[in-house]
Amino acid sequence: MIGRYLVLSSLMFALGAYGVVARRNLLIILMSVELMLNGVNIALLSFARLHASSSGSAGHVFVLMVMGVAAAEVSVGLAILIAVFRVRKSVDTGDLRSLKG
């Protein structure tokens, strides 16, 4: 019953991981990170539903924390992207090799 929600959450996590490693556009990499975080959120909510009790909803609070972290991550990530684009005129990760030895 709850297992298929967990399968969906692992599928979204794996899809996001594919987007992070197989794409070179920084914008799409950031969107894929969002997909991964959402996959984790579904897993957290599934287990919160599985262990539902009246004593508290720790799983729901955890999802709220993940949402806060995701919002902070996106704002900083997009600011870095704008700064990189201003210097390099590119959003391709293949062009960002100034740290390569």
Place this chain on the structure above:
Amino acid sequence: MDLVFAVAAAVSVVAGFGVVTQRNPVYSAISMLVCFLSFAVIYLKLGAPFLAALHVLVYTGAILVLFLFVIMLLNLKPEELGEEYSALTKGILAVLCAGLFLGLAIPLWQEASRLAPAAEPPAGFGGIEAVGKSLFVEYALPFELVSVLILVAIFGGVVLAKRKI
């Protein structure tokens, strides 16, 4: 088979594929919108109406608009979108990610079938009152720490994106 779950899951998987395969970031962002809306339906199915509402507000209302804003701000021409990895590299990475999926899904499925099936949740579970009580009583310190994190992120965003301070 639960029809609502089946439709929402199918839509979110198709839209998720759209996010990671589309060449144009605008199409990816629109796929992400569809994906997030079907996630909200899944949150409702999991007995979390408050978080479903927050998800729509935060993700489609703030994060997606921020993505679209940056896409419009950069105004990328088709030749500026960057190169892609070769089909062979993408295939190998897809196989690896399929392995990651199986490695996550199989233990989770076994764990879920080993545990007792979910009982009917208590009244008000996942509502704004239950979550708010947990958040402001039991988890007040982490909540405050998240607000500090967001404050730091605001400063970071301004410092990074501004030309001259």
